[in-house]
Amino acid sequence: MSGAVASLALVERALAGDTAAMARLMSRAEAAAPECRAAMARIYAKAGRAHVIGITGVPGSGKSSLVAILTQKLRASGKRVGIIAVDPSSPYSGGSIMGDRIRMSELAMDAGVFIRSMATRGAQGGIARSSLEAVDILDAAGFEVVIVETVGVGQAEVEIARAAHSVVVVSAPGLGDDIQAIKAGILEIADIHVVSKCDRSDANRTVADLKSMLILGMGSLDSGSWQTPVVPTSAVRGEGFETLIACLERHAAHLRTTDAARERVRRIAEFRMLKTAEDLLRQRFIAARDPAVAKVAEQLAAREISPYQAAEQLLDGLAFQGQA
Amino acid sequence: MSGAVASLALVERALAGDTAAMARLMSRAEAAAPECRAAMARIYAKAGRAHVIGITGVPGSGKSSLVAILTQKLRASGKRVGIIAVDPSSPYSGGSIMGDRIRMSELAMDAGVFIRSMATRGAQGGIARSSLEAVDILDAAGFEVVIVETVGVGQAEVEIARAAHSVVVVSAPGLGDDIQAIKAGILEIADIHVVSKCDRSDANRTVADLKSMLILGMGSLDSGSWQTPVVPTSAVRGEGFETLIACLERHAAHLRTTDAARERVRRIAEFRMLKTAEDLLRQRFIAARDPAVAKVAEQLAAREISPYQAAEQLLDGLAFQGQA
Numbered sequence: 001m002s003g004a005v006a007s008l009a010l011v012e013r014a015l016a017g018d019t020a021a022m023a024r025l026m027s028r029a030e031a032a033a034p035e036c037r038a039a040m041a042r043i044y045a046k047a048g049r050a051h052v053i054g055i056t057g058v059p060g061s062g063k064s065s066l067v068a069i070l071t072q073k074l075r076a077s078g079k080r081v082g083i084i085a086v087d088p089s090s091p092y093s094g095g096s097i098m099g100d101r102i103r104m105s106e107l108a109m110d111a112g113v114f115i116r117s118m119a120t121r122g123a124q125g126g127i128a129r130s131s132l133e134a135v136d137i138l139d140a141a142g143f144e145v146v147i148v149e150t151v152g153v154g155q156a157e158v159e160i161a162r163a164a165h166s167v168v169v170v171s172a173p174g175l176g177d178d179i180q181a182i183k184a185g186i187l188e189i190a191d192i193h194v195v196s197k198c199d200r201s202d203a204n205r206t207v208a209d210l211k212s213m214l215i216l217g218m219g220s221l222d223s224g225s226w227q228t229p230v231v232p233t234s235a236v237r238g239e240g241f242e243t244l245i246a247c248l249e250r251h252a253a254h255l256r257t258t259d260a261a262r263e264r265v266r267r268i269a270e271f272r273m274l275k276t277a278e279d280l281l282r283q284r285f286i287a288a289r290d291p292a293v294a295k296v297a298e299q300l301a302a303r304e305i306s307p308y309q310a311a312e313q314l315l316d317g318l319a320f321q322g323q324a
Numbered sequence: 325m326s327g328a329v330a331s332l333a334l335v336e337r338a339l340a341g342d343t344a345a346m347a348r349l350m351s352r353a354e355a356a357a358p359e360c361r362a363a364m365a366r367i368y369a370k371a372g373r374a375h376v377i378g379i380t381g382v383p384g385s386g387k388s389s390l391v392a393i394l395t396q397k398l399r400a401s402g403k404r405v406g407i408i409a410v411d412p413s414s415p416y417s418g419g420s421i422m423g424d425r426i427r428m429s430e431l432a433m434d435a436g437v438f439i440r441s442m443a444t445r446g447a448q449g450g451i452a453r454s455s456l457e458a459v460d461i462l463d464a465a466g467f468e469v470v471i472v473e474t475v476g477v478g479q480a481e482v483e484i485a486r487a488a489h490s491v492v493v494v495s496a497p498g499l500g501d502d503i504q505a506i507k508a509g510i511l512e513i514a515d516i517h518v519v520s521k522c523d524r525s526d527a528n529r530t531v532a533d534l535k536s537m538l539i540l541g542m543g544s545l546d547s548g549s550w551q552t553p554v555v556p557t558s559a560v561r562g563e564g565f566e567t568l569i570a571c572l573e574r575h576a577a578h579l580r581t582t583d584a585a586r587e588r589v590r591r592i593a594e595f596r597m598l599k600t601a602e603d604l605l606r607q608r609f610i611a612a613r614d615p616a617v618a619k620v621a622e623q624l625a626a627r628e629i630s631p632y633q634a635a636e637q638l639l640d641g642l643a644f645q646g647q648a
Contacts, residue, residue, distance in 0.1 A: 044630045059500070
């Protein structure tokens with residue numbers, strides 16, 4: 001059985017809800033296996049029903065605890081929840097576990113929850129394409145909600161969180177100055193702000209700061225008529241999650257009932273087109289053990305040609321080679 | 325005067341050491357102005373002499389203080405130092421200032437120091453290409469050392485730090501678990517480890533942990549025969565910087581005297597070729613107010629075609645349009 005046929009067989013099993021098949025498809029997507037492109041095309045055609053929620057925040061903002069409890073609450077209302085973690089500090093990916101260990105293993109035992117950590121280490125690139133393909137797999141397999149958790153530092157990571165229907169930015173009180181400065185850069189992508197750790201006395205200040213920012217009309221990239229809410233939560237006390245879920249449902253309804261959904265879906269499609277093209281380019285570059293490509297790189301290293309000339313040659317030369 | 329001619333005039337002024345011209349060229353590179361490609365090609369041809377030092381570390385690791393003091397010490401030995409900060413928490417880019425305010429403004433007054441913050445906010449992309457072009461500008465203008473400081477979180481940011489001749493990874497004692505987990509992902513790219521804040525009593529443990537890791541043979545991506553040193557520093561006490569400079573010089577000599585330099589320069593050239601090609605692709609995508617491209621994006625949004633088909637059409641269709 002060829003790789004392509006085997007991948008298509010995995011698709012049928014994944015669509016039928018086989019979690020092992022889903023995991024294997026995700027691994028193939030991460031490995032950028034060319035023979036699984038037909039499979040991913042079939043998955044993509046079947047996807048498009050899930051509510052995709054991007055959750056991002058700086059390290060230490062309490063994203064993972066939030067995701068764990070949000071997932072529990074969504075499960076209690078009968079929804080199947082997929083989680084894609086693009087976050088080296090996430091407890092799913094071997095990072096710190098903190099107070100979440102029990103919750104995470106409880107969730108992992110639940111057949112209505114699928115958790116996947118995407119590798120972000122090394123310089124492989126392609127994290128946007130493979131993460132969005134993992135979202136598709138969960139979506140096509142019938143998960144009603146897919147949560148994409150990314151660390152809110154790094155251009156690629158922030159872009160991935162933005163490629164969701166509803167973007168939640170998590171802030172926490174009492175972080176260091178370095179972290180606060182980074183936080184400022186991601187506030188504007190929020191459809192919903194969460195202030196976590198609201199059992200702390202200094203959380204009110206964080207809530208007030210965010211509300212002031214919103215009143216001043218700052219911090220909304222493409223909200224349209226949507227009023228960005230600020231939701232205080234406490235993972236320790238389990239507070240605020242009903243409000244968060246209500247806000248998420250209200251945002252989904254807002255997208256459905258206004259032009260916002262169309263615009264959002266178009267923007268996500270453009271992002272995917274570009275990220276997939278970048279990834280194809282990289283794959284062709286790696287696959288092209290072409291002496292011509294190596295020669296161009298050497299000429300560039302020797303500064304005989306410019307990066308633009310080298311890039312033009314890469315784009316023009318490799319485009320003709322077609323699909324691998 | 326056309327944009328291209330004006331940019332070439334800026335190049336001549338930048339090569340002659342005019343810092344205003346250098347800054348304007350960097351802005352044009354950041355804006356990805358097509359008319360400055362010839363200028364950047366000329367800059368690239370003139371560059372290649374500077375020692376490019378990548379400095380990265382998680383938020384709170386003390387990168388910026390390290391860069392400030394390292395720059396002072398290098399200045400004391402007569403070297404001109406350029407600093408490219410790809411770090412939203414860097415004090416140069418409007419982030420927190422902490423104890424560095426005076427040092428930074430002192431440095432900014434020194435004609436032998438050029439500091440540039442690259443914007444990492446928003447979803448513009450292209451930060452790798454524009455950062456490396458800024459390095460070229462400083463290099464071509466005769467700065468003997470160019471420091472590229474990036475936050476050690478995020479795929480793009482870590483890749484940029486790796487595209488240097490000598491990569492310094494800064495660790496600090498006493499960071500939170502979330503941060504420690506992220507740190508683990510960047511240790512392997514180090515040519516030199518720095519443990520900052522060594523005035524703290526728990527710094528010895530951080531030094532010992534890094535040394536154990538190195539003895540176990542972990543944590544070196546492409547060191548070859550290079551023995552990765554671990555250098556304790558204290559910005560408060562001004563300690564460890566002579567050792568760090570000695571290690572940097574030893575690493576530069578190692579690159580010169582072994583095959584490592586050739587391999588490193590080749591790897592950097594390949595990275596640049598790919599990143600520039602990605603950026604050209606993005607620029608063409610944005611520039612192509614082509615109904616055909618918009619139609620492909622709409623078909624993708626409607627899930628009538630797959631991301632791979634859309635990407636293939638983007639790569640194949642746009643490649644023929646040639647240089648903008």
